[in-house]
Amino acid sequence: MESSASPSPSLSLSLSLSLCSARFCIPSMNRFIAKSLAANLGVRRVQSRCLCGAAGAGAPGSIRQPDHGQEQQCSGTSVAQYDVAIVGGGMVGMALACSLASMPLTKNLNIAIIDSNPALVNGIRINKEDPPDPRVSTITPATISMFRDIGAWQYLQQYRHAYFDKMQVWDYTGLGYTRYHARDVDKDSLGCVVENKVLQSSLLLCVQNADIQKKIFPSRLVSMSLNPGSRSKRMDGISSEISRGDLTKLQLSDGTCLFAKLVVGADGSKSQVRELAGFKTTGWNYSQNAVICTVEHASENQCAWQRFLPAGPIALLPIGDNFSNIVWTMNPKEALDRKSMTEADFVKTVNHALDHGFGPPPTSSLLENGNIFSWFRAGVATSGNGGFEIPPKVLKVASERMVFPLSLRHAKDYVSKHVALIGDAAHTVHPLAGQGVNLGFGDAFALSRVIGEAIAVGMDIGEVSLLKKYEAERKPANIAMMAILDGFQKAYSVDFGPLNILRAAGFHAANYISPLRRSIISYASGEQRLPLFT
Amino acid sequence: MASKLLNRVPAVSARLKCQRTLSPTLAAFTPSRLLSDVAPRPLPLPATAAGAGDSPPASASPSPQSSGSSGKFDHNAKSSSSSVRSSLKDPELAKFSAIADTWWDSEGPFKPLHRMNPTRLAFIRSTLCRHFGKDPSSARPFEGLKIVDVGCGGGILSEPLARMGASVTGVDAVDKNIKIAHIHAALDPVTSTIEYCCTTAEKLVEEQRKFDAVISLEVIEHVADPAEFCKSLSALTIPEGAIVISTINRSMRAYATAIVAAEYLLRWLPKGTHQWSSFLTPEELVLILQRSSICVKEMAGFVYNPLTGRWFLSDDVGVNFIAFGTKSSQ
Numbered sequence: 001m002e003s004s005a006s007p008s009p010s011l012s013l014s015l016s017l018s019l020c021s022a023r024f025c026i027p028s029m030n031r032f033i034a035k036s037l038a039a040n041l042g043v044r045r046v047q048s049r050c051l052c053g054a055a056g057a058g059a060p061g062s063i064r065q066p067d068h069g070q071e072q073q074c075s076g077t078s079v080a081q082y083d084v085a086i087v088g089g090g091m092v093g094m095a096l097a098c099s100l101a102s103m104p105l106t107k108n109l110n111i112a113i114i115d116s117n118p119a120l121v122n123g124i125r126i127n128k129e130d131p132p133d134p135r136v137s138t139i140t141p142a143t144i145s146m147f148r149d150i151g152a153w154q155y156l157q158q159y160r161h162a163y164f165d166k167m168q169v170w171d172y173t174g175l176g177y178t179r180y181h182a183r184d185v186d187k188d189s190l191g192c193v194v195e196n197k198v199l200q201s202s203l204l205l206c207v208q209n210a211d212i213q214k215k216i217f218p219s220r221l222v223s224m225s226l227n228p229g230s231r232s233k234r235m236d237g238i239s240s241e242i243s244r245g246d247l248t249k250l251q252l253s254d255g256t257c258l259f260a261k262l263v264v265g266a267d268g269s270k271s272q273v274r275e276l277a278g279f280k281t282t283g284w285n286y287s288q289n290a291v292i293c294t295v296e297h298a299s300e301n302q303c304a305w306q307r308f309l310p311a312g313p314i315a316l317l318p319i320g321d322n323f324s325n326i327v328w329t330m331n332p333k334e335a336l337d338r339k340s341m342t343e344a345d346f347v348k349t350v351n352h353a354l355d356h357g358f359g360p361p362p363t364s365s366l367l368e369n370g371n372i373f374s375w376f377r378a379g380v381a382t383s384g385n386g387g388f389e390i391p392p393k394v395l396k397v398a399s400e401r402m403v404f405p406l407s408l409r410h411a412k413d414y415v416s417k418h419v420a421l422i423g424d425a426a427h428t429v430h431p432l433a434g435q436g437v438n439l440g441f442g443d444a445f446a447l448s449r450v451i452g453e454a455i456a457v458g459m460d461i462g463e464v465s466l467l468k469k470y471e472a473e474r475k476p477a478n479i480a481m482m483a484i485l486d487g488f489q490k491a492y493s494v495d496f497g498p499l500n501i502l503r504a505a506g507f508h509a510a511n512y513i514s515p516l517r518r519s520i521i522s523y524a525s526g527e528q529r530l531p532l533f534t
Numbered sequence: 535m536a537s538k539l540l541n542r543v544p545a546v547s548a549r550l551k552c553q554r555t556l557s558p559t560l561a562a563f564t565p566s567r568l569l570s571d572v573a574p575r576p577l578p579l580p581a582t583a584a585g586a587g588d589s590p591p592a593s594a595s596p597s598p599q600s601s602g603s604s605g606k607f608d609h610n611a612k613s614s615s616s617s618v619r620s621s622l623k624d625p626e627l628a629k630f631s632a633i634a635d636t637w638w639d640s641e642g643p644f645k646p647l648h649r650m651n652p653t654r655l656a657f658i659r660s661t662l663c664r665h666f667g668k669d670p671s672s673a674r675p676f677e678g679l680k681i682v683d684v685g686c687g688g689g690i691l692s693e694p695l696a697r698m699g700a701s702v703t704g705v706d707a708v709d710k711n712i713k714i715a716h717i718h719a720a721l722d723p724v725t726s727t728i729e730y731c732c733t734t735a736e737k738l739v740e741e742q743r744k745f746d747a748v749i750s751l752e753v754i755e756h757v758a759d760p761a762e763f764c765k766s767l768s769a770l771t772i773p774e775g776a777i778v779i780s781t782i783n784r785s786m787r788a789y790a791t792a793i794v795a796a797e798y799l800l801r802w803l804p805k806g807t808h809q810w811s812s813f814l815t816p817e818e819l820v821l822i823l824q825r826s827s828i829c830v831k832e833m834a835g836f837v838y839n840p841l842t843g844r845w846f847l848s849d850d851v852g853v854n855f856i857a858f859g860t861k862s863s864q
Binding site: 104105106107108246453454455456457458459460463464465472 | 640648649651652655656659671672673674693694695696697698721722842
């Protein structure tokens, strides 16, 4: 089918940022993990709301004081003091710990990691013969290089991980498609797909083997308070506990207390730290759920595929050893259906969705026949990207199917005195471009760098002006990415003739205008902070 | 006296062998307090006295308004001449004492200083590490160094220095500042080792104290006799020790930014904090340090980026600048 649409430059640029390659970290993945790590978090949240009382409506930065009547007494006589308390030992929290351990300026810090997941203490056992877990993340080359810097990549390499160097994005209308190749930006790969448990295990091993002082607290955070009584000029005999006015006191569910100069909230999208510190958030729930599972092919899949369907995109990501990961976004009712149908039926619907379902696939000959873009092609070396390809057939399902609701959430502030948020606690995005966990890792590395700079000039690491530096670095980048992803989610959820043609024009533009494609790939790979402006 | 100055300037600058010579117009503006060996006649205005309950040797101040938002004072006694020793309290000091509580409020009247602090510390860290051969990538590079912060105010500079491992002594002529500094430093065990004294550089010299590094930031523009002050600083330094001084340049740009913009337009500092005539140009500072047997090795300027609200180091010494020098070994 030929497209006779005239390209619309204004929208096509924004639309053509189709960072497919699906299977990126579903934010709900993190939430799922957060659930398993800190069970009954929801229950805790309700409890802490009661504890916090009416002070909740305060400006961000006011740490809520728990009602004294319900304040737990700390067990133990001496209360330990730490420099950094990382609440949440998931991927992003451990990445922060690892990063602090790897820099000479920060490796003398005392770190506390608070997470009730027993795996943190016992270690995560990974059986190499098992089929891949459906919870996977795609990490960008920028994240990979950061992992190498902190020394965690060596642990990861022993386990299954799959690089991919090709990406194909198209939609159900069959009017256009885009193929990205790592060659376009002179790289070897566009990203690497890794199971979440592998990421977590390698970060945990990295931290355990690092010689930084750390202690893992296997329990949940209950309350947090800034010690009062510091600024007055009393110099009489004050007990050392009260006079440490510049520290935050954390109370855990098993009764232990600890002091920390800086509390980092890395506890996922239902962040307790964010709640206790009073950060306001904006966001909305997408009326979509994501179904994820692992599937098997006849041969190895080396390309990442994403097809936008009327209800939401389906993505097929290589995970290695003939396996691929499916992330399929759709409305909640269909999600439930797809989850409960038999495996054979599910395989059929998946193949249908990837191939001829909902609309025809685009044909390569689209461009040969006097299309408006043919003169582009003449001058532009598409470097043998190849024409459109049908994704490999799925043979069977190799894991259970999981369903997660999707939402967008963003904290208005990331920092306040002695508190900083990183990862999903600060922002939750749609998984359609696999950027969620990469944004989180970006946060973790930026925060550790800022902490290093503070120590270099002897500053107190809990000071707001310092933490604001971290916020000023990450917030614009995160917001830009969120806006783009949300824009895509909205643009692709409408089936409207002219809009379809605009989207097709976007696909064409991205496919054939090389500088644009390079820019898109660079942005999606984390190499540049803001799209289109390098 | 003016003619004496003009005669001296070419001779001095020739001796100094610096690139830029003081232009005649600038020389005409050179305040008498800088190059003259003759003690200035005591001003009729009351000399600045220290805060409540303390009466260190007071000296004639160049102007009655010598309180600073930085509040870092040092008063040098004229060793030979009998300056006016008045026990009258300077009204400016009282004004400063009133805002002393806000020292550690990083959004309060001392905000510019808090903002500038990391930049100054970066300079100090790099120059001192290089000079003393310390490892710059260590978290506590100043371990084993004795540093004195002359005019420490509330301890904004002293505390980071202590966190970097140094044994810090902070002195300030205003008693209230020392009290505030004590209280704040007691909050952190690392900084509670700082020794704070309400005294002057002169008194420390009399006590024969010696330090590896003497740091005096944003003080010299408030001092009556900068030459004497530098001599005192030099006397506090061990041979081959380090001295770091920062101040504001006496340039047109500095007038426009540090006085007009900062005090009147943006209201960052109280009006009358700085007196343009008491600013020093980099050449003059080098000159008077030379006379105190200190050789200036490095100099940098601070530039403010209004978009990010941050200061950064640069070669532009047009407004704020900082100088690092070493004392020659006798």
